[in-house]
Amino acid sequence: MNAVMKHRLFWPVVVLLALILVNTLSRPSFVSITVQDGRLYGSLIDILRNSAPLMLVALGMTLVIATRGIDLSVGAVMAVSGAVALQIIQDSGDAANPSVLAVAIGAGLLAGLACGLWNGFLIAVLGIQPIIATLVLMLAGRGIALLITRGFITTINSDPYKFMAQGYVVGLPFAFYVSLAAIAIVAVIERRTALGVLTEAVGINPEASRLAGVRARGIIWGAYAASGLLAGFAGLLYSSNIMAADANAAGLYIELDAILAVVLGGTSLAGGTFSLAGTVVGVFTIQTLKSTITFLGVPPAVTPVFMAAVVVLVVLIQSSRFRRWVGRLGGRLSVRSAQPVERTEVAS
Amino acid sequence: MMSTMEDAQPLVQVTGATVRFRSDTALDGVDFRMFAGEVHSLMGENGAGKSTLIKALTGALALDAGEVRLGGEVVRFATPHDAHLAGISTVYQEIDLLPNLTVAENIALGREPRNRVGAIDWAATRRLAHDALAALGLEIDPASVLGTHPLAVQQLVAIARAISTDVKVLVLDEPTSSLDFDEVAELFRVIRELKARGVAILFVSHFLDQVYEICDRITVLRNGRLVGEYLTTELLRIDLVQKMLGRSAAALAERQTFDAPDDDSSVTLSARGVTVLPGIADADVDLVEGEVLGVAGLLGSGRTKLARALTGVDRLEAGIIRIDGQERRLSSPRRALSLGVVYSSENRRTEGLIGELSVLENITLALQAQRGVLRRIRSARQRELAASWVEALDIRPPDLDRPVASLSGGNQQKVLLARLLALSPRVIVLDEPTRGIDVGAKVEIQNLVGELADNGLSVVFISAELEEVLRVGTRVAILQDGRVVDVVPSEGLTTDSLLAMVARSEGDEA
Amino acid sequence: MTSTQTVLTGELRAVTRPHRFMARHASWIPVFAAVGILVAMVVGAQLYFGKFLTPRLVSSILLDNSYLLILAVGMTFVILTGGIDLSVGAVMSFTGMMGASLLRQGLPSSVVAPTMLATGALIGLGVGVLVQYFDVQPFIASLAGMFLARGLGFVVSLNSIKVTDRPILWLQGTRLQAGSGWYITPTGIIALLVVLVGAGLLAYTRFGRTVYAVGGNEQSARLMGLPVARTKLLAYVVSGTCAGLAGVIFTAYTGAAYPLNGIGTELDTIAAVVIGGTLLTGGSGFVVGSMIGVFVYGMIKTIINFLGVDQSWTRITIGALLLLFVVVQRLIVARSARRR
Known part of the structure; x- marks a missing residue:
């Protein structure tokens, strides 16, 4: 039991299960899944489907955070990739043509990758702080997306494209398979090659990694490229869901949800050892939380208040100072124990 | 031992100072005193307890036992600022000023003169700074931004700030480590001026020449304990080094120069004129297959810098490195590793x-x-x-x-x-591989190093402990002021004779 | 020995003297650069459009950007300490919603406006406490503040609230003419006053100088006995208060409050501050520079209007300028690091 509790995924999973439990108790329909035309429907299925864009973005964010970085531009990148893809489809005039769709999807992904490479260049090569470097694209990205859509919200009508976000395969939403595939691919690349451990090494101790001959620059660059590519795909999913490229609304605040998902999953913002499984749990937690808030009758627009509460709670729990403070409070209530003053300084 | 000034009342009197870090005792019952108007040096190798004593004196660290008296009164400082207010000011090696603000502000910050409405009176602030600088005979534009000045000037500004309150004791922690010769002379002029004004100055430096030039008395620490307090004029340089390293009387052994092996094929790595400033200048080293080259030198002689230069960690400013006779540019640790040249840093936690x-x-x-x-x-x-x-x-x-x-x-x-x-690897450079390790593990690692050489590796073994340099090294390179001044076979050498070589300076030759 | 000494002092002096102006005013150079960019834009636009720069245009740039100017002043304080405040846009929006709602309930503006300022200050205080006392990264702490304010804005109302309060509308509607097309509104005057007060605080008070000290080197500032904690906290309070005031001004400007107001404004503000020459690592920059940065921002918007091209070019141009400044800052920092 103790070993289970000490596992790094213990608390994230407990939080997710608790959230599901609360929902189930307050509305038993939450866990009910109905079958209609061979497709599954229900709140849980919705969560699986709707979480796909966030899942992709959060996976990329996990890699970036593991290198001690952050990527604020993911929402803007989503806007760009969606705009590129939909504009190509719209301009082609043949929205059902598979080769047009293939080109559009390919171009959207390439746009995302290019954005990621750009971020990586600023950070890994020029040495600009990640927050600022990605802020540049966060600012300019939506403008670029608007340029691509010529200032309008591009809408298309293409059933195959719609399938990405809204279609079903073997009873489950296609978007869920996209999530699964992304998780699997990222996990394989990180854990079946040496990328994962080298990324962690760079995130924990950049200087020691350099001395051990690790190519930090390439690894950091790669993390941002991956984040851009995944955000690009998320942008396609988003545009497929609403069948429109809305440069202003696409992926709005998703960078914050993604960061939150990563942190909820137990990966520290200070970089280093990361947990993809934790991020997956974190994404489902956030999506469930959003669904809960909606169910409680709170207008979706007020969701940020709850998110603020969660952010504060999570960062406070991560803050050693807060834990010490709580510990002291607890100590005062129980038996007073004379604790030796801890010295952090080292003799020299 | 305590020779003069017995009659005078010490300005600073530390008795039984003890500081523990978890299980380690960094300072163990040390007594220390300083008189007004003297320049006092605190000497010791790494880990001797110098920094800890300074921190305890200046309020950066609390004593676990013992007391500090200033002018006869027992004092306790919660912060360095408290100590500063009481008259004990410190100028650290890493200058603790604000490079983004002006010289005047750095001197006056926190007590800027203000006018009637409570706004800072900049003219008066500049005047105050100008006066503080002028008192030291310095002409620095108070309105200039501190960061635009060379380090030496920043150091002098730090001193000006430190003494602009009613300073009684001035602690200078390695103030000269990044200054050139002229700048050191300027600093010494200021120190003499302060001394004439009756300030007690604690001067900590690993440059023996400077200590002998400026200091009146020397207190030596070793392993957190007091070794003794001496008048500079009565303590021979060689004796000082012995006391720091813990050796008995020296015997200048006959030394023979070891010729580099004629057989070029066995040289794995050869470095010529290697320079990385500040630290090492024009250093030559030859590493031979199956041999351990010990490196001996005092703190600040460039031991670590040499290791980093040989292994691609720091880029060379001048000099060439040949590996198996072929000239190679070690542009990064990665490159060096791929050529079989590996480095183990003295900072295991941060760089290893x-x-x-x-x-x-x-x-x-x-x-x-x-x-x-x-x-x-x-x-x-x-x-x-x-x-x-x-x-x-x-x-x-x-x-x-x-x-x-x-x-x-x-x-x-x-x-x-x-x-x-x-x-x-072919070449392995070990910088202080046994530091902070218990005795058993130490011997294991020393033996391991020997085995590595037996297996054909070239090993560079750097240590502050001469005993182990001798024990492990086949030959020993003597490092002084960033140069390899000599390479001698360790056979027949004693720690004392090695010590003599390490401590010798041009002035001592006679 | 004496003779060498005089020579040496002379040498040291020689190092400090020739670049006396640079040595004193190095940190103003980015501000001059921003002024240069502003002038270049104006001259370019004048040449391109023939008739561009008019008193009306200059007046309207101040009018249209007075809220941004106020936000930028507050942001400058925070960035100078080495922090960042992402909450300002949302706080501006929320205080606007709250104020509009209170006004609708019949409270006088003399009560409502101070309440809005106090609310902004309170949120700033919360962010500051998280940063200073719980070691939360400024980015995350102010993010929480942003979420909170955004959500609270929607709690007040999901729809736009029209403001009919006379004193508030007076702030915007009154145009104090100065002949030949020059005019200024009370909102503009307030914004300029905020700049003045901000600049004065930073240049002439111990609090202001401590802001610079904390941004320069927090550890050193603490060793010097400066009140680091209080100063950092206050910087966020200043930023929050400015956001509250911007809420008043923006409400007056649009004549209504809408919960979606100010989305992305925090980014515009940060961009303006950085373009105005404030170093994101803290310790160097000026409120006056941030004002120039806001004017650059306003000028870009105006020129893009004149060109008749899509407004999205504004964000792209701002992003590009931000990049340019950040890269240049990075190069400067790298160079000074090498010199050390």
Whole structure:
């Protein structure tokens, strides 16, 4: 039991299960899944489907955070990739043509990758702080997306494209398979090659990694490229869901949800050892939380208040100072124990 | 031992100062005193307790036992600022000023003159700064931004700030380490001026020449204990070094110069005119197959800099390195590693191990980095490899999945060695591999180094402990002021004779 | 010995003297650069459009950007300490919603406006406490503040609230003419006053100088006995208060409050501050520079209007300028690091 509790995924999973439990108790329909035309429907299925864009973005964010970085531009990148893809489809005039769709999807992904490479260049090569470097694209990205859509919200009508976000395969939403595939691919690349451990090494101790001959620059660059590519795909999913490229609304605040998902999953913002499984749990937690808030009758627009509460709670729990403070409070209530003053300084 | 000034009342009197860090005792019942109007030096090797004593004196650290008296009164400072207000000011090696603000502000910050409405009176502030600088005979534009000045000027500004309150004691911690000769002379002029005004100055430096030039008395610490207090004029340089390192009377042994091996084929790495300033200038080294080259030199002689220059960690400003007779540019540690030249840093935690990663991951890290991201070493092979090194080096506990930070110092060092040895290197440079390690593990590592050489590696073994340099090294390179002044075979050498070579300076030759 | 000494002092002096102006005013150079960019834009536009720069245009740039100017002043304080405040846009929006709602309930503006300022200050205080006392990264702490304010804005109302309060509308509607097309509104005057007060605080008070000290080197500032904690906290309070005031001004400007107001404004503000020459690592920059940065921002918007091209070019141009400044800052920092 103790070993289970000490596992790094213990608390994230407990939080997710608790959230599901609360929902189930307050509305038993939450866990009910109905079958209609061979497709599954229900709140849980919705969560699986709707979480796909966030899942992709959060996976990329996990890699970036593991290198001690952050990527604020993911929402803007989503806007760009969606705009590129939909504009190509719209301009082609043949929205059902598979080769047009293939080109559009390919171009959207390439746009995302290019954005990621750009971020990586600023950070890994020029040495600009990640927050600022990605802020540049966060600012300019939506403008670029608007340029691509010529200032309008591009809408298309293409059933195959719609399938990405809204279609079903073997009873489950296609978007869920996209999530699964992304998780699997990222996990394989990180854990079946040496990328994962080298990324962690760079995130924990950049200087020691350099001395051990690790190519930090390439690894950091790669993390941002991956984040851009995944955000690009998320942008396609988003545009497929609403069948429109809305440069202003696409992926709005998703960078914050993604960061939150990563942190909820137990990966520290200070970089280093990361947990993809934790991020997956974190994404489902956030999506469930959003669904809960909606169910409680709170207008979706007020969701940020709850998110603020969660952010504060999570960062406070991560803050050693807060834990010490709580510990002291607890100590005062129980038996007073004379604790030796801890010295952090080292003799020299 | 305590010769003069017995009659005068000391300005600073520290008695029985003791500071413990967890289980280590950094300072053990040290007595220390300073008189007004003297320049006093605190000497000792790394870990002798100098910094700890200074921190205790200046309020950066609390004493676990003992007391500090200032002008006869017992004082306790909660912060360095409290000490500053009481008249004990410190200027650290890393200048603790604000380079983004003006010289005047840096001197006056926190007590700027204000006008009637409470706004800062800049004219008066500049005047105050100008006066403080002028009192030291310095002409620096108070309105200029501090960061635009060379380090030497910043140092002098730091001193101006330190003494602009009613200073009684001025602590200068390694003030000259980044100054050139002229700048040091200017600093000394200021120090003499302060001394004439009756300020007690604590001057900490590892440059013996400077200590002998400026200091009246010397207190020597070793391993956190007081060795003694001496008048500079009565303490020979060689005796001082012996007291710092803990050796008895010296015997200047007959020394013979060792010729570099004629057989060029056995030279694995040869460095000529290697220069990385500040630190090492024009250093020559030859490493021979199957040999341990010990490096001996005092603190500040460039031991670590040399190691870093030979292994591609720092870029050379001048000089060439040949490996197996071929000139190579070691542009990065990665490049050096691929050429079989590996380095183990003296800072295991910050420059060696990845603390949160496991023993296994740490051992395989460099090899994996060499192979590249895609050619991952299979898990089973990783485990086999790591396990074989854990067994070969007797790393304890033999748990491959434990975070390396939880291991003891000696075992951490072994993990670092295992990482480097897994690369099958030709040249291995070990900087203080036995520092902070218990005696048993120390001997193990020393023996291991010998075995490595027996297996054909060229080993560079750097240590502040001359005894182990002699024990491990086949030859010993003597380092002074960033130059390899001599290379001698260790056979027939005693620690005392080696000590004499290390401590000798041009002035002592006669 | 004496003779060498005089020579040496002379040498040291020689190092400090020739670049006396640079040595004193190095940190103003980015501000001059921003002024240069502003002038270049104006001259370019004048040449391109023939008739561009008019008193009306200059007046309207101040009018249209007075809220941004106020936000930028507050942001400058925070960035100078080495922090960042992402909450300002949302706080501006929320205080606007709250104020509009209170006004609708019949409270007088003399009560409502101070309440809005106090609310902004309170949120700033919360962010500051998280940063200073719980070691939360400024980015995350102010993010929480942003979420909170955004959500609270929607709690007040999901729809736009029209403001009919006379004193508030007076702030915007009154145009104090100065002949030949020059005019200024009370909102503009307030914004300029905020700049003045901000600049004065930073240049002439111990609090202001401590802001610079904390941004320069927090550890050193603490060793010097400066009140670091209080100063950092206050910087966020200043930023929050400015956001509250911007809420008043923006409400007056649009004549209504809408919960979606100010989305992305925090980014515009940060961009303006950085373009105005404030170093994101803290310790160097000026409120006056931030004002120039806001004017650059306003000028870009105006020129893009004149060109008749899509407004999205504004964000792209701002992003590009931000990049340019950050890269240049990075190079400067790298160079000074090498010199050390």
